[in-house]
Amino acid sequence: MKVEIWSDVMCPFCYIGKRKFENALATFPGRERVDVEWKSFQLNPDMKTEPGKSINDYLAEVKGWAPDYARQVNDHVTNLAAEVGLEYNMDQAVVANSFDAHRFVQFAKTKGKGDEAEEQLFRAYFTDGKNTADHDVLVALGTAIGLDEVELKSVLSGNEFGAAVRQDVYEAQQVGARGVPFFVLDRKYAVSGAQSSETFFAALEKSFGEWEKENPQPLQSLAEGAACTPDGICN
Structure with a gap:
């Protein structure tokens, strides 16, 4: 069964939601038959990369908040992240456009490394204070998970996979995603936001139960012996 997750690297609840979903999936009996696919969603496509600007100042500008209030909001999400074992250093976060990320x-997904790429990006942005729009940073993150350095540099230097990003954004609109994280299970059920692991587990149970009825697991042979086939051959 496929679970699609729309997210953006700059969304603090996306990383928290990732962990909560992973915790639920880790204890789910049918986890070996669940395929997770990460999908692109840009919260602010027009964002300019500004390494010298603090995330608090950025939020104050775009949302009209006072800098102190922006700091309080980031402190709050930092505490929520800590509850699931994540370390957020929001004062180090780099304001960066997420399109190249x-x-x-998208490139990593073609190599079976989509989940690893998401994890690297989230940690780079929220924990390590790295510029996730910088190609050198992305290449370093990619090689750390086994992606080919030359191939990745070639991808980033051009426009490859840009259409795939835009397709995901379009699909998000079609499935009703108005924000992220947004989880779609078997294209039947949706879970919006960084819900509790219990909520994710219940959603997995419901969607997987229905999916399994339509996709029964083949019987596994425990032993084979002499038998006759419908065509009359016995051996």
Whole structure:
């Protein structure tokens, strides 16, 4: 069964939601038959990469908040992240457009490394204070998970996978995603936001139960012996 997750690297609840979903999936009996696919979603496509600007100042500008209030909001999400074992250093976060980061993930998906790429990006942005729009940073993250350095540099230097990013954004609109994280299970059920692991587990149970009825697991042979086939051959 496929679970699609729309997210953006700059969304603090996306990383938290990732962990909560992973915790639920880790204890789910049918986890070996669940395929997770990460999908692109840009919260602010027009964002300019500004390494010298603090995330608090950025939020104050775009949302009209006072800098102190922006800091309080980030402190709050930092505490929520800590509850699931994540370390957020929001004062180090780099204001960066996420389009190339999404292209990086799209490329990684073709190599079976989508989940690893998402994890690297989230940690780079929220924990390590790295510029996730910088191609050198993305190449370093990619090689750390086994992606080919030359191939990745070639992808980032051009426009490859840009169409895949835009397709995901379009699909998000079609499935009703108005924000992220947004989880779609078997294209039947949706879970919006960084819900509790219990909520994710219940959603997995419901969607997987229905999916399994339509996709029964083949019987596994425990032993084979002499038998006759419908065509009359016995051996």
